[in-house]
Amino acid sequence: MPRRHLAPLAALLLVALFPLSGATFYVELTTKIMIMAIFALSLDLLVGWTGLVSFGHAAYFGVGAYTLALLSPKAAAAGMWSSLALAIAVAAVCALVVGIFVLRTRGIYFIMVTLAFAQMFYFVFHDTDVGGGSDGRYVNVKPDASILGFTPFDFDRPVHVYYVVLAMLVLVFLFLQRVLRSPFGRALSGIRANEQRMRALGFPVMAYKLAAFTLAGGLAGLAGWLLAAQSGFVNPEILSWHQSGNVLLMVILGGAGTPYGPIAGAFALTLLHELFSTLTTHWQLWLGISIVLIVLFMPGGLGHLVRRVRASLFGGGRDV
Amino acid sequence: MSDPILEAAGLTRRFGGLAACDGVAIALRRGELHALLGPNGAGKSTLINLLSGDLKPTSGSIRMKGEEIAQLPPERRSLRGIGRSYQKTNIFGGFTVFENARLAAQSRDPRSWAIGSDAGRDPVSRERAQRALGLAGLDAGTERKAGALSHGEQRQLEIAMVLATEPEVLLLDEPLAGMGAEESARMVALLKRLAGTHAILLVEHDMDAVFALADRITVMVNGQVLESGPPAQIRASERVQRAYLGHGDG
Ligand SMILES: Nc1ncnc2c1ncn2[C@@H]1O[C@H](COP(=O)(O)OP(=O)(O)OP(=O)(O)O)[C@@H](O)[C@H]1O
Numbered sequence: 001m002p003r004r005h006l007a008p009l010a011a012l013l014l015v016a017l018f019p020l021s022g023a024t025f026y027v028e029l030t031t032k033i034m035i036m037a038i039f040a041l042s043l044d045l046l047v048g049w050t051g052l053v054s055f056g057h058a059a060y061f062g063v064g065a066y067t068l069a070l071l072s073p074k075a076a077a078a079g080m081w082s083s084l085a086l087a088i089a090v091a092a093v094c095a096l097v098v099g100i101f102v103l104r105t106r107g108i109y110f111i112m113v114t115l116a117f118a119q120m121f122y123f124v125f126h127d128t129d130v131g132g133g134s135d136g137r138y139v140n141v142k143p144d145a146s147i148l149g150f151t152p153f154d155f156d157r158p159v160h161v162y163y164v165v166l167a168m169l170v171l172v173f174l175f176l177q178r179v180l181r182s183p184f185g186r187a188l189s190g191i192r193a194n195e196q197r198m199r200a201l202g203f204p205v206m207a208y209k210l211a212a213f214t215l216a217g218g219l220a221g222l223a224g225w226l227l228a229a230q231s232g233f234v235n236p237e238i239l240s241w242h243q244s245g246n247v248l249l250m251v252i253l254g255g256a257g258t259p260y261g262p263i264a265g266a267f268a269l270t271l272l273h274e275l276f277s278t279l280t281t282h283w284q285l286w287l288g289i290s291i292v293l294i295v296l297f298m299p300g301g302l303g304h305l306v307r308r309v310r311a312s313l314f315g316g317g318r319d320v
Numbered sequence: 321m322s323d324p325i326l327e328a329a330g331l332t333r334r335f336g337g338l339a340a341c342d343g344v345a346i347a348l349r350r351g352e353l354h355a356l357l358g359p360n361g362a363g364k365s366t367l368i369n370l371l372s373g374d375l376k377p378t379s380g381s382i383r384m385k386g387e388e389i390a391q392l393p394p395e396r397r398s399l400r401g402i403g404r405s406y407q408k409t410n411i412f413g414g415f416t417v418f419e420n421a422r423l424a425a426q427s428r429d430p431r432s433w434a435i436g437s438d439a440g441r442d443p444v445s446r447e448r449a450q451r452a453l454g455l456a457g458l459d460a461g462t463e464r465k466a467g468a469l470s471h472g473e474q475r476q477l478e479i480a481m482v483l484a485t486e487p488e489v490l491l492l493d494e495p496l497a498g499m500g501a502e503e504s505a506r507m508v509a510l511l512k513r514l515a516g517t518h519a520i521l522l523v524e525h526d527m528d529a530v531f532a533l534a535d536r537i538t539v540m541v542n543g544q545v546l547e548s549g550p551p552a553q554i555r556a557s558e559r560v561q562r563a564y565l566g567h568g569d570g
């Protein structure tokens with residue numbers, strides 16, 4: 001096994017053993033972080049690989065979460081597998097439709113238009129009754145994971161949820177790594193590097209971008225479904241612009257376009273947030289300052305720092 | 321004379337008040353190398369950009385095998401068989417040399433949309449890429465980053481990428497500029513060979529290369545065609561002598 005897999009596998013082992021500590025609060029916090037990590041990985045497909053800086057990715061996260069909430073009857077459980085598939089599909093279709101409009105723009109306009117569309121989703125849930133308005137909606141009974149009568153796990157037990165989310169994170173990570181190496185993924189990298197040249201070579205760039213935007217939306221929907229299943233509650237804040245900015249920050253902080261960057265960013269940002277909010281009342285100021293410092297001094301994000309440390313420990317190992 | 325594969329008429333492109341390309345007519349035929357001459361700023365690159373679709377014409381028509389393509393985007397024209405190289409090297413500097421050519425070859429492959437397979441192991445695009453790199457004289461050191469190549473090698477890669485898409489029409493914007501003598505001679509030989517089976521439009525300032533290669537020559541000045549015909553006619557043309565060839569000698 002290549003040495004560059006060692007550190008991630010050690011980290012994975014640590015995370016896998018962590019619930020044995022019995023610290024329920026931290027188990028739930030880590031679950032939330034891993035959900036955000038899936039969300040951040042989905043956004044990095046756009047930001048890091050395709051060069052599309054979307055500032056509205058929370059819309060699809062929220063659509064996934066609301067799909068579960070709306071499918072859950074008041075006093076009964078929604079089926080896990082069917083509602084999960086539907087959450088992914090609905091989020092993907094929303095991204096497809098939005099993508100047709102926003103992908104005509106680029107640069108700063110793309111950032112603004114993705115934000116504007118996400119705000120439309122926000123207002124639909126905030127100002128109409130479809131999802132309970134600004135109060136949101138409860139998932140009274142957690143989804144039922146049974147397959148043909150066999151129930152592999154129970155969403156009422158935090159440790160079960162923890163492992164389900166961890167498994168999903170690993171699956172999404174491996175899936176995206178595979179996509180990155182595929183012809184489709186190589187085309188996305190080419191588009192990010194030089195769109196004009198890709199078009200001259202015959203690549204229908206718009207269609208590739210739309211496919212990436214749709215795929216990223218679907219994966220964000222999966223993360224949103226997990227959030228609703230874990231917390232048992234959805235409200236419009238899930239798809240607010242803060243959430244879009246938060247996940248974008250995770251990607252940039254961790255290192256856009258690096259395999260582990262978005263995951264590292266999700267952990268770092270959430271933990272920084274926890275740390276400062278318990279230490280000081282001015283936590284937003286300190287959080288802001290540390291983010292500015294990190295971005296200033298590590299333009300490649302945390303992933304870049306990790307690679308530098310690893311290079312100095314093991315000699316010049318390279319990835320990608 | 322056979323029917324042209326690619327034919328433009330009245331092709332005009334304005335940038336504000338400047339007509340960079342002004343009512344240009346040109347026809348490219350299979351088996352013919354058509355050289356495009358003209359002083360700096362004559363509109364040669366603009367013409368190539370119009371034919372490739374990188375620029376949309378202000379007016380005029382472009383027909384490929386009889387079909388109007390002037391409004392098609394560059395990717396559709398590329399898929400119809402128009403390949404182009406850029407005057408200013410336009411490669412993927414962060415990718416390996418091989419990946420540059422492989423990606424170019426992938427564009428022709430319906431499996432270009434696959435998300436489950438490993439692109440680096442795809443035999444079809446690998447083989448095409450290898451062949452194109454070989455033709456351009458870049459077989460060695462293809463695992464280097466393209467951005468680290470010498471200027472001349474980058475020019476070779478530029479050509480290899482065009483060849484990897486296996487076009488019928490080649491629009492080459494100063495492919496020899498910046499190449500060493502040896503690579504340049506090799507490229508001239510390659511162009512001669514390709515001219516037998518392709519339609520080629522070649523922008524080139526090196527007169528020796530142009531007169532050695534061209535079946536037809538068009539001379540542009542100030543966005544307009546000054547003269548167009550076989551090399552002997554161009555050489556003998558007084559207008560060309562005055563407007564262009566004269567510059568170099570006097
Ligand atoms: N995008 C653009 N915007 C404005 N003017 C342009 C643009 N592209 C080209 N021009 C102008 O059009 C004219 C023709 O330029 P073009 O690049 O086609 O010349 P060329 O014949 O290729 O010259 P060279 O031999 O220097 O490559 C020049 O005056 C140039 O400044």
Ligand SMILES: [Mg+2]
Pocket residue numbers: 364365366407493
């Ligand atoms: Mg030019």
